[in-house]
Amino acid sequence: MGLLAGKRVFSIMALCMMVSLLLLPIVVALPSLAIGEEAPAGDAAKKDGDKVEKGRDVYYKTEGIVVGAPAPKTVDGPRDYPRYNFESRVLLWFANQQHLYYGSFVLAVPIFCMIIEFMGVVTKDKALAKRYDQLAYDFIKISLTAYSLTAILGGILIFTFLTLYPAFFSYLSGIFRPVMHIYALMFVAESGTLYIYYYGWDKMKEGFLKWIHLSMSVILNIIGTLLMFLANSWIGFMMSPAGVDEQGRYLGNIWHVIHTALWNPLNLHRILGNMAFGGGVVAAYAAYKFLASKTEEDRAHYDWMGYIAMALGVAFLIPLPFAGYWLMREVYAYRQQMGITLMGGLLAWLFIIQATMIGILFLSTNYYLWQAMGRMRGAEKYQRYIKYLVFILACGYMVFITPHTMVMTPAELKAMGGQQHPVLGNYGVMSAKNGGINVIITTTVLSFVWYMRGNKVSTVSWAKFGNIFMGIFFACAYFNIIFLAVYGYYIPANVRVGLSVPQVATTLSCLFFMFALNSVMMKGAKQLGPIEWGKISARSQYALIMLATAFTWMMGLMGYIRSSVRLFWHVNEIMRDNSPWAYTHTVGFAANMISFNVLFFWITILFVFWLGSLGAKKVPVESKAGIPGGVPQPAASH
Amino acid sequence: MKALMSLGALIGVAGLLLLGGMVFDVVPSTTIRLVEGYMPIQMLLEVACYVIGFTGLSYMMNAMGMAIPRFWQGIGFWVFFLLYLKYRMYPPIPFSVRAMYGTVSLVAVFMWVSASEEDWQKFKQPIMNVLDAQTGGNRLLRYLYLVLLPILIGGFSFNAMMPKSEEPIELRTVHPAPPASTKVHGKTYTLQTSQNPYRVNPEGKYDQEFSNANIVEQGMGRLMKPNANPWDDKNQGYLKYVREGGEIFFQNCHFCHGDNLNGRGLHAFAFNPIPANFTDPGTIAQLQETFIFWRVSKGGIGLPNEGFPWASVMPPWEQHLTVDEIWKVVLFEYWHTGYYPRTWD
Amino acid sequence: MSALNNPVVAVIVSLIISVGYFVFVDHYLMDMQGLDFWYLFRN
Structure with missing residues (x-):
């Protein structure tokens, strides 16, 4: 009893410590904020009482007292752009991308941990709860090594900035001085929380202590998310500066500098993207372990792990295009030029590649789900209809990737009689593409519904009506999406852009209503047979690896697009890039570079996985002792 | 059901004949006109009709005891789609786009034939047979592949290395971002x-x-x-x-x-x-x-x-x-x- | 409930609900943005 009370006191103390760690940066930052804002202004006022220089915020249009130095006008040379015999920008690109891959991975995994641990706590099934708990622990174990790698890569990134772009970095850090310090302190808080969370796992696994442990994961994630928001404020500032005047002089309002036009859309987009990416990486890890495992139990465990990770990843993948759409809208609202450069101009080709990748993501997801039906008895009834789903998906996909401006030889151009193809040219515009992607997502929802009812037969009294209703609802949804896509051609552009909202709403209606209806219908349903975890084809696991690779590649691509839309600016319209590398790379070079980054990331993450398995060599004794009944049994077999 | 399927089969045969005619230039590709303003949807519907037709056809062949092996169904559909793009669509579609569509449809065919374990076994069977080479014919085929594949790869490499005098492809930005x-x-x-x-x-x-x-x-x-x-x-x-x-x-x-x-x-x-x-x-x-x-x-x-x-x-x-x-x-x-x-x- | 399990009734009821729902979605979501969904049909 005394021991338990001691543990309780210990855990409450730990929690309090974390909360105070969370608050620490803010407390520390308060004076620095005050200094940052007032002291220089005070100095200026002392020197020249009546000559306080005022500036106008480029974005918020408010007046402010000039505090900072103007953005340096750099010249190409060893002072502003010291270099090796190599393109500095590419080095920076590499360092940045690797840091981001690891950063988003270690931000995403604790969120998964939190969700899975929570599921474990609320599940009534004891064996299942244990399995969830073990899974969450496995997840955090992977992320621990990745965490230190993230920090190392962050260091490398800063050194790269300092040594290769000193003028730019000193300008940026001049403006973001307090933010950067808060960032560093948050990082300390994050580390502290993470280690307590990880090492306290076994000590706090019962009853009240478990809840404390769970709330630690919440705090951990809050810190992580805030960290990312702060980092986002820098790129947001570089894309859509605010809080400075036209010469780039800081006007003393740090909130304006952080809260730029694109900050919030970027935040949302990055959270969702990280989650999808994290899910993909963990799923790939599970797939790799599945393919390498030698026993049935291992296969069952990693099959299940891969499934959960995939489901979580896809759950965040589905809203991702909509967050992207919001970001695009804000980009257009901020600078129409920037939007056109992205979507219709210089970078439009990259969006075709992006569309291809998005399609691959959804196709692999569907493929995985169809394969996964193989582990249930009774799902055979759906398998003969899969070919029609393939057809619908392929049609949606082809429309979605049709480029607006086609690559063609001059001879083909003449044969076609113009830049635009009279049939396919129509697929190249937004209206058709929205239709295409919504058809793909709706089909994915349908696959999920089929998967969820694969081995079950509904026993509710209105089952027949329910089935017919679901069929008709899906049919009408498809019809509505396609109708809206076609309708878009007949109405003016300003009305047309609005059509995407009902289109998206249709897809989301399918998602929510059909999932809800399905779970109501399947409550207490008759099971035709258990889900036999581990009885899945190897092809499905390759689909998971494909999914993860596509995620990684796409993340690299989108990051490149977001960054290169600034064209020849370090800070858009404030600080010009005068290095010899202020041009936009060719599509081919960018693609090779992204592929290199992806390859490098996967090689290093394999190393991280391997490290994890090294540690696991000792663990089995412990974990087997910790879990009554030995190796966890597959979830649905109970 | 049977009547429906035979109707489908009929559509399939008619469609195939039409496409065959277009391939061999007997029927001009403008026979069934692409209606201006409805062309994109028309194309999708046409392909959908073909798919329905093929379903019917395969059903009928099955009923008559002349089932087409899954392997040839897959390959056949892919070839059909390539021919459709090449000979049905007018004006001609640039190669780059046809290559994209061809790849997507190949992936789709793969997803179709490997969706369930049973189908995948059926699809793999002919390939496995050739690799195992239990019969004389298969052994012959295997040797043939042994010779043909290197030649094919060699041909591709030769083609890729050979200097060409075509005009280079331009990635032209038709609507560049305007100035402010x-x-x-x-x-x-x-x-x-x-x-x-x-x-x-x-x-x-x-x-x-x-x-x-x-x-x-x-x-x-x-x-x-x-x-x-x-x-x-x-x-x-x-x-x-x-x-x-x-x-x-x-x-x-x-x-x-x-x-x-x-x-x-x-x-x-x-x-x-x-x-x-x-x-x-x-x-x-x-x-x-x-x-x-x-x-x-x-x-x-x-x-x-x-x-x-x-x-x-x-x-x-x-x-x-x-x-x-x-x-x-x-x-x-x-x-x-x-x-x-x-x-x- | 038993009437609903008659396929014909079920199809009709489902069609009414689904079509009604999607027309509602189309109309109100366009209206919310200050746009007119029926643009083409009014002209």
């Missing part, structure tokens, strides 16, 4: 906010609703709205300016852009690429009016850096026309094609 503002005849126009001064109602106020209501009818053919004939002398405001714009267009622009505004004027085919086709939904229909104003004023020579390789011979019309004339021409182009300029609100 442009200076024409000494006056600066902000592209995001400027308006066409002639898009006015009879009272002389800027009125987009009014002008949109008077443009040419889209869809099947281009017909003027009743009571909206610009060549009626009584017209004031918008329609009067459309007529004036039309006169300017036919004095200056139609030699290249064509009297139907479809980019096929008298001189069009002397240029590469040919001039912009305004009737296409991808050109003026998705641009702001001020974008057109900027492009017309500055011409091909005024394209920004990202417009590389500046493949446009359009003269900077500001040197030949007044600002008013340019606005009127733009007005006419939208009126005649039946499109609305893009707006951002």
